[in-house]
Amino acid sequence: MTATAIEATGLGLAYGRRGRRALHDCSFRIPAGRVCALAGPNGAGKSTLLALAAGLLRPADGALRVLGGTPSDVRERVAYVAQEKPLYPQLTVAETLRMGHELNPGRWDATLAERIVQEGGGLEPGARIRSLSGGQRTRVALALALGKRPELMLLDEPMADLDPLARHRLTAALMTQAADHGTTIVISSHILSELETTCDYVLLLDGGRVRLAGETEDLIAAHTLLTGPVADLPDHTVVESRTTGRQLTALVRGSRAVGGGWQAATPSLEELLMAHLRSPDAPALLTPSAEVAVA
Numbered sequence: 287m288t289a290t291a292i293e294a295t296g297l298g299l300a301y302g303r304r305g306r307r308a309l310h311d312c313s314f315r316i317p318a319g320r321v322c323a324l325a326g327p328n329g330a331g332k333s334t335l336l337a338l339a340a341g342l343l344r345p346a347d348g349a350l351r352v353l354g355g356t357p358s359d360v361r362e363r364v365a366y367v368a369q370e371k372p373l374y375p376q377l378t379v380a381e382t383l384r385m386g387h388e389l390n391p392g393r394w395d396a397t398l399a400e401r402i403v404q405e406g407g408g409l410e411p412g413a414r415i416r417s418l419s420g421g422q423r424t425r426v427a428l429a430l431a432l433g434k435r436p437e438l439m440l441l442d443e444p445m446a447d448l449d450p451l452a453r454h455r456l457t458a459a460l461m462t463q464a465a466d467h468g469t470t471i472v473i474s475s476h477i478l479s480e481l482e483t484t485c486d487y488v489l490l491l492d493g494g495r496v497r498l499a500g501e502t503e504d505l506i507a508a509h510t511l512l513t514g515p516v517a518d519l520p521d522h523t524v525v526e527s528r529t530t531g532r533q534l535t536a537l538v539r540g541s542r543a544v545g546g547g548w549q550a551a552t553p554s555l556e557e558l559l560m561a562h563l564r565s566p567d568a569p570a571l572l573t574p575s576a577e578v579a580v581a
């Protein structure tokens with residue numbers, strides 16, 4: 287089995303004593319070297335999971351192992367970019383990068399960090415962080431994260447405020463980092479169509495629970511999109527079915543051929559995720575590499 291980047295066993299967390307559970311009994315594994323999409327609707331628990339993996343929150347239940355240790359043990363080897371991209375507003379861009387250098391002795395890649403802030407309409411080194419736009423701050427935050435040359439990057443909706451060109455460039459920089467250095471990237475996003483082209487692993491959360499986890503390809507291959515006359519679908523686990531006039535469209539588990547006028551197609555990742563989100567009662571599915579080994 288390949289090395290493990292993140293392993294959660296029965297992980298649970300509630301905010302406050304009477305708080306609703308943000309995560310509930312989550313067990314899954316993300317192997318090292320993957321680019322993993324963390325998907326799920328608002329309030330699914332994505333930011334909570336990333337903050338736990340970054341060691342900023344502690345689990346109330348269960349356990350979370352990151353790069354083989356506790357999140358606080360491995361902090362040096364992990365880069366975390368939170369949704370609100372906290373940076374020091376009074377520092378300049380150059381001072382922020384210098385801080386990155388000082389905080390990461392022996393690891394810091396100044397050339398890469400500089401390139402990220404300079405690419406596509408460079409940021410003035412003397413510009414104060416407080417004077418930057420949201421998207422420009424994101425570039426500085428990602429430069430700090432990439433400059434650290436981490437083994438694991440935890441990115442909470444990093445691209446949300448970037449223009450399409452900057453988004454494209456930074457996605458390419460992340461993919462190069464993953465390919466050249468085997469960095470594991472866990473990236474939360476609501477833009478499902480973008481995840482399909484960039485991510486080879488998926489973790490879908492909903493209501494604080496794991497719904498899908500595993501290789502993108504294998505999860506897609508484990509489902510079939512069937513279209514045909516309105517009728518029962520015997521012998522299939524139906525994730526979601528919808529009727530339009532006399533036609534039924536159903537996402538089912540399995541890839542068996544069906545007769546009787548049914549047309550079978552491979553779902554896109556977006557279709558797969560959307561069908562699961564629209565059907566909260568569909569059973570969860572984890573591929574073997576995402577299952578936690580029972581001791």
Ligand SMILES: Nc1ncnc2c1ncn2[C@@H]1O[C@H](COP(=O)(O)OP(=O)(O)OP(=O)(O)O)[C@@H](O)[C@H]1O
Pocket residue numbers: 301302305306307308326327328329330331332333334335
């Ligand atoms: N600091 C907090 N105090 C109390 N409840 C919180 C706090 N942060 C998150 N929650 C609750 O925990 C649950 C999970 O929130 P979380 O931010 O992890 O979801 P998310 O999947 O990242 O959502 P989004 O896509 O909107 O960013 C939600 O019900 C949310 O209201």
